[in-house]
Amino acid sequence: MSSYAAVLRTPHACRAFAVGLLGRLSYGVVPLALVLAVKEGSGSYAVAGSVMALFGVSGVLLSPVRAGLVDRYGPRRALVPMAGGYAALLVVIAGVCLRGGASGVELCVLAGAAGTCTPPLGPTMRALWSELLPDRRMLETAYSLDGVCEELLFVGGPLLVGALVQYAHPATAIALGAALVLAGTVGMTGSPAVRGMGGGEQAERDGARGAWGAPWRPALVAAGVGVGLGGVDLLVIAFADGQGRPSVVPWLLAALSVGSTVGGLVNGAVRWGGSARGRLAPLAAGLAGALALAGFVPDPYLMAVALALAGLFVAPALTTAYLYADELATPGTRTRAGAWVNTAVNAGSSGSSAAVGLVLGQLPLALCFVLAGVPALGSALAVRASRGARAGVPRPESVTRVDPREPRSTAGR
Structure with a gap:
């Protein structure tokens, strides 16, 4: 437990991680809420399945593209507009489902657009851990903590939806997912730990050398x-x-x-x-x-x-x-x-x-x-x-942590 405590004691890390998890809870809430609300609003399992397919495909396949925007422009400039668009589209979907008699085409278009805007909070948080923890052993501990918490969110999200729909229309759970992702994104990008992360000439040069950056x-x-x-x-x-x-x-x-x-x-x-x-x-x-x-x-x-x-x-x-x-x-x-x-x-x-x-x-x-x-x-x-992989620059076992409030140098990494 001392390993995890040491990670969370890193200045500003706990705040960024906590509010980021709040936003990521949306990804455990929205899928089930979307299925239930669309089924109730359209009266069709086929429409619900099509909506979920488009929402999932656009969210998954375009994730590296959205993450590339975070690398190039930084979390504050890239994530907030994405979260705003994602939340707004979810609210529109919730409203359409509440209205009833929703068109399948209308819902599919809205769901595909919402998936396209999904902010990559998980990849951004892992990149932030990498910025905050140059020590490789601490980084591994941070990634493990991040992964366990993410798994718990995907277990707890559907349970939260199940409790909510006992008392309200499933569209309410979609609106909750919109509020969660917007609050979490704004809180995370407002953390001092995010200051100076991403963007700049280095990101443009790296992006030019490998536009997709696929490991x-x-x-x-x-x-x-x-x-x-x-x-x-x-x-x-x-x-x-x-x-x-x-x-x-x-x-x-x-x-x-x-x-x-x-x-x-x-x-x-x-x-x-x-x-x-x-x-x-x-x-x-x-x-x-x-x-x-x-x-x-x-x-x-x-x-x-x-x-x-x-x-x-x-x-x-x-x-x-x-x-x-x-x-x-x-x-x-x-x-x-x-x-x-x-x-x-x-x-x-x-x-x-x-x-x-x-x-x-x-x-x-x-x-x-x-x-x-x-x-x-x-x-x-x-x-x-496989042989011949570029191993990258190895992390030292223990180095002095960079203060996130100071300008970061990319030298030695």
């Missing part, structure tokens, strides 16, 4: 992890149905989340040796092995254990992928590099959900579990075998 190795492993995670929901539902106990599904998925939380906390507290790249492959392979094991367990109790074991690898693998991407990034592409990893996870998860839906029932369930882990194992082997 393919960590992104590849992140995509493999996303594939494994994306298929778990359907696989667990199929397992529970086969056992005749559909009520255990929430508990089994909770076991995965608990395992991930524990794994993330341990990962951030332990002083690991070696490079992030060296640890990334074993973590992804461990996830693949745990998913394969889950396919052969005979009852829900052992399935919960197997999923908790798989979860132990999830948060550490993603944290290490973000750390590796940060090592590969230049000072002017840090936010974008993290956004590519985030995009890879979400893209892998979405693609896996569709693929598992197609093969489930056509293949034995045990084989489906094994196949869900194959991309994670394959990406791990590919990264392990």
Whole structure:
């Protein structure tokens, strides 16, 4: 715990992190609220599915582009307009749903536009950690804390929506998501820690050298992890149905989340040796092995254990992928590099959900579990075998922290 306390004692870091999490809670609230509100407002599951698809695709695929704007212009100039547009569009969607009889085309256009404006608060916060914590060990602890908190937000967000819709129209939850992201973004960009972050000639030079700034190795492993995670929901539902106990599904998925939380906390507290790249492959392979094991367990109790074991690898693998991407990034592409990893996870998860839906029932369930882990194992082997990666400038084990209130130099990084 002393490691986490040391990270949070970094001047201005706790404030920026806390208000940033407030804004990121919106990303746990809005998806479920959007589905419920659109279904109620349009009366159509097909419209709700189309709206969510456009919202998700525009949000995920354009994330590196938006992150590049943060790198080039800085969080204060880039994030606030994005958050303002995102929040405004969410409020319009909420109003349309409240009105009832909403046009599917109208809702799809609004949802696609809202996804396009989604501010990359997570990648920006990870880039900010990198600015505040030149010490590599402290940075890894910060990334672990960030990942665990983000996971809790995605668990707590739907619970908050579920409680709210008991007393109000689901569109109210969309409006809440708009308020959260706007308040969190303004609070985060108003922190002294953000002053001087991003923008300037360095960012323009880095952007010119690599317009997309894609760190393919960590992104590849992140995509493999996303594939494994994306298929778990359907696989667990199929397992529970086969056992005749559909009520255990929430508990089994909770076991995965608990395992991930524990794994993330341990990962951030332990002083690991070696490079992030060296640890990334074993973590992804461990996830693949745990998913394969889950396919052969005979009852829900052992399935919960197997999923908790798989979860132990999830948060550490993603944290290490973000750390590796940060090592590969230049000072002017840090936010974008993290956004590519985030995009890879979400893209892998979405693609896996569709693929598992197609093969489930056509293949034995045990084989489906094994196949869900194959991309994670394959990406791990590919990264392990790859050579010639630009390692970036290694971080010192311990250096004097730069005061965020003073102008930052990019020398030595």
